[in-house]
Amino acid sequence: MTDTKTEVAAGTAGALEAVGATGVTGAPLDEETRYRAVGSRDARFDGVFFFGVATTGIYCRPSCPAVTPKRRNVSFYPTAAAAQAHGFRACRRCRPDAVPGSPEWNVRADVVGRAMRMIGDGVVDREGVPGLAGRLGYSTRQVQRQLTAELGAGPVALARAQRAHTARVLLQTTELPVTEIAFASGFASVRQFNATIRAVYARTPTALRAESGTGTGTTADTRTGTNARTALAAGVPLRLAHRGPYAAREVFDLLAAEAVPGIEEVVGAPGTRTYRRTLRLPYGTGLVSVDEHSPGPWLDARIRLTELRDLATAVQRLRRLLDLDADPYAVAERLGADPVLAAEVAARPGVRSPGTAEPEEFAIRTLVGPAEAARLVTRHGLPLDTPCGGLTHVFPAPAELTAHPVAGPLARALADDTVRLDPGADRDASAAALAGVPGVGAEAVAAIRVRALGDPDVAVPGVRGREEWRPWRSYAARYLGRG
Structure with a gap:
């Protein structure tokens, strides 16, 4: 019986010494290395790659607790969407759709990395592939070709895999009617929703819901939308x-x-x-x-x-804020080899470089400081319909702050897209645009690049960076207490 919450790694992070930490900066993993990771059930590789088993027709995460399949029956895929495109369905034991995201997309600044961050943020669901391509500055054909060549799946398939995961979460954690879940997950029709759930999980939505052990499987679809939303409150x-x-x-x-x-x-x-x-x-x-x-x-x-x-987008915002898709093994492997940082890395495992849930908000807060940010919330913030504890507002949008004496120039640049801080923004271009905004100095640019743009390799002013720290200079600053 599964928990009512989304499941995560079931295996243990074993010591695969022959492989070492994967890291996105080391040599690409060959298939034999991947197979050894599968044999060791090493959770460090969860989300880095997936494997399909020809004899069962399922795909798994590397840490799957099932008996290791024979090598000749195993094929490897860079994404869950690629495994699904090859006809494999998700394993019921290891839940490969619930692994941490690949750390590669945080590091990479190329079109594939930017595209993956935007797909995770829901751009394809909201704007379609043309919207994704437009934001990237490429044609739809170019985006389709690059993603398919490198990831084994195009933007539609990648977004479909994310929608399926969102649907499973809602089916197993809420009492919303199945029809409402279909559209909440981003599907265009109930027929498309049903077909995708069957293809990915080899069960109907109702059967998938019944597995949660919440007791919702026999009653949820007969509840009214009002009752369901009350339960969701x-x-x-x-x-x-x-x-x-x-x-x-x-x-x-x-x-x-x-x-x-x-x-x-x-x-x-x-x-x-x-x-x-x-x-x-x-x-x-x-x-x-x-x-x-x-x-x-x-x-x-x-x-x-x-x-x-908004569920998938909200989840991705939280993941970026908390730096949950990082690869601490790769960071420790690189920074721990430097004598300046070795003791700190050994004493403080798992240090993260937090991002932000609201990039534009963070940029403005960086300029005005915490006291003025609080005043902006009171004067210009959007009040919540129902305050909750100390939470009463949503931070004002940049368009509402264009007349502010300090934040005004940056607010105008954000409002008219002169400066872009969305998940798919080109980090170099955004940093250059920020530097051109009156009142935004080098220290503010660096802070915004680390936190709002999620750049893991920023040389923070005041920290004597070392070439050996790349591509983790933002993490080095955290270890030195300067991030």
Whole structure:
């Protein structure tokens, strides 16, 4: 019987010494190396690649606890979507759709990396492939060709895999009617939804829901939408998987120190704290909470939305904020070899380089400081229909702050897209545009590049960077207390 929350890594992170940490900076993994990772059930590789088994027709994560299949029956895929495109369905034991995201997309600044970040943010669901291509500055044919050649699946298939995962979460954690879940997950029709769920999970939506053990399988589809939404008011519970050790205390210390009243709060004692904040999302607003303590390789979260179509986007925002798709093994392997950082890396495993859930908000807060940011929330923020604890507003959109004496120039640049900070933005181009905005100095550009653009390799002013730290200079700054 499965938990009512999204499952995460079932295997243990074994010591695959012959392979070492994967990292996105090392040599590409060959198939024999991948097979050894599968044989060792090494959770460090979850999300880095997937494998299909010809004799069963299923695909798994490397840490799957099932008996290791024979090498001749195994094929490897860079994404879950590629495995699905080759006719494999998701394993019921290891839940390969619930692994941490590949750390490669955080590091890469090329078109494929940018495209994957935007697909994760829901751009294809909202704007279609033409919208994705337009944001990337390429033709739809070029985007399709590049993604298919490198990832084994095009943007539609990659978005389809994400929709299937979102649907499973909603089926197994809420009492919403199946029809409503279909559209909330981003599917264009119930027929498309049913066909995808059968293809990916080899079960009907009703059967998939019944597996959750929540008791919703026999009653949920007969409930009214009003009752279902009342049940959803407490939020969708999730487990946000991460790879390897996670220095939660340091992340929550930072969140507590930066929290702006009205839109953020950290409650509870250190070690058992909960971070809560509001979100401005494509279709509505959201309220999210994340717990510091976790018994496994995940963080427990809860997401409450005015529009369920925003679920996938809200999850990705949280993952970027908490740096959950990082590869701590690769970071430690590179930085731990440097005598300047070796002791710190050994003493503080799993240090992360947090991002932000609201890039434009972070940029403006960087310029005006915390006290003025709080005043902006009170004066210009969007009030929540129902305040929750200390959360009362959503931070104002840039268009509402263009007359501000300090933030005005940056707000105008953000509002007219002169500066882009979305997940698919070109980091170099955005940094150059930021540097051209009056009042935005080098230190602010660096901070925005690290946090809002999620760049893992920024030379923070005041930190004497070393070439050996690349591509993890942002993490080096965290270890040195300067991030």
